[in-house]
Amino acid sequence: MKKLLLLVLLTTTIAANAQKVGDTIHSGNWLISGKLSMNFSQSYFSNWLAGGSSNITMIGKYTMSANYAKNRHSWNNWFDLALGYSLFTDVKPLKTEDKIEYITSYNYSLKKPWYFTVVGKFASQFAGGYDYAVDSSVNYISKFMAPAYFDIGPGIKYEPNDWFLVNFSPATASWVLVMDQRLANEGAFGLTPADTINGQVQNAKMLRTMFGAKLMAVLKYEVAKNVIVGTKLELFSDYLDSPQNIIVNWQVLLGLKVNDWLNVDLQTTLLYDDKIMITDKDGNTGPRVQFREILMLSLGFSF
DSSP states (O other), X not given: OHHHHHHHHHHHHHHHXXXXXXXXXXXXXXXXXXXXXXXXXXXXXSSOTTOOOOEEEEEEEEEEEEEEEETTEEEEXXXXXXXXXXXXXXXXXXXXXXXXXXXXXXXXXXXXXXXXXXXXXXXXXXXXXXXXXXXXXXXXXXXXXXXXXXXXXXXXXXXXXXXXXXXXXXXXXXXEXXXXXXXXXXXXXXXXXXXXXXXXXXXXOSEEEEEEEEEEEEEEEEEETTEEEEEEEEEEEETTSOTTSXXXXXXXXXXXXXXXXXXXXXXXXXXXXTTSEEEOTTSOEEEOOEEEXXXXXXXXXXX
């Protein structure tokens, strides 16, 4: 949380010494834009025979882009932070959203719309996560830096306009870090679990290393007045282990802008990694498609 506050303070300081045009801050060769929002949903039940529990869901989000351009060189940065909980009348708060994502890319213009790029990414979460069907406070299944994802690689970007791009990196180094020995020993997030040799437990490595090809496609388009569709698709093939099994991360956002400070947002996330084992309700364990959907009323401030 301290890092988030420092980032907001830094952005505010830059804004105080820059020229603002619309929702974009111009400072020298930099273009900076951002949005701080609070998202809400609420349910109330009183003598409701069908059942239900009164609750309030709140998600705080902060997104920012900071882009530098001079001559044929450019440096793009994208921050996406979110943390949210559902508050019920009779149980502990349940986490509904938790995201830290930073994407950075160096671009060298070859011949528009083609660019040579070096793209890096970091992703993790702020707080502990739990299997709420089992418990909500003891046996966490994830936490800050467990997991954390890193990747970097050179490639080629095709960007014909300001609402669509595709970047292909044929030589991307990628790491999954699990900075918790218990989770690492359990083989969480695709790690090789701990082994027992001569009665002694040999701790598992906390790092999973991959090397392969990565494709990232990003689209953000106003399909109708005040209706925006945004999507980011990431595909990764690990040359070192079953390259035919593609790791998928697909995020979609549908936003309806009511006015300058009120939005209705529908967002979905689909994940698939054949190395991540998930146990279903029948006790069967194996790779599974992970899917999440959130529909929220968003109160936001843009700069």
